[in-house]
Amino acid sequence: MDTRAQDSICEKFERYFKKRGESLRGNLSRINSGDVEAWLLEQGAKWRCFYCGAPTFWDEKRCPGCGKPLK
Numbered sequence: 001m002d003t004r005a006q007d008s009i010c011e012k013f014e015r016y017f018k019k020r021g022e023s024l025r026g027n028l029s030r031i032n033s034g035d036v037e038a039w040l041l042e043q044g045a046k047w048r049c050f051y052c053g054a055p056t057f058w059d060e061k062r063c064p065g066c067g068k069p070l071k
């Protein structure tokens with residue numbers, strides 16, 4: 001795969017994450033900076049169900065724990 005094709009795929013991923021309020025490159029630079037533990041704690045707190053506290057996947061529509069809709 002040439003570099004331009006790879007860039008294009010990266011842009012698609014970036015847009016996909018951005019629509020959901022996440023920055024793919026922002027996350028990667030946090031991880032690369034060596035701040036992994038703090039980043040993991042932040043992400044662990046962020047991706048939780050508001051109602052029951054179950055961990056959720058960022059693209060889920062409903063909580064896997066209680067079934068309530070996720071915002």
Ligand SMILES: [Zn+2]
Pocket residue numbers: 049050051052053054063064065066067068
């Ligand atoms: Zn829940």
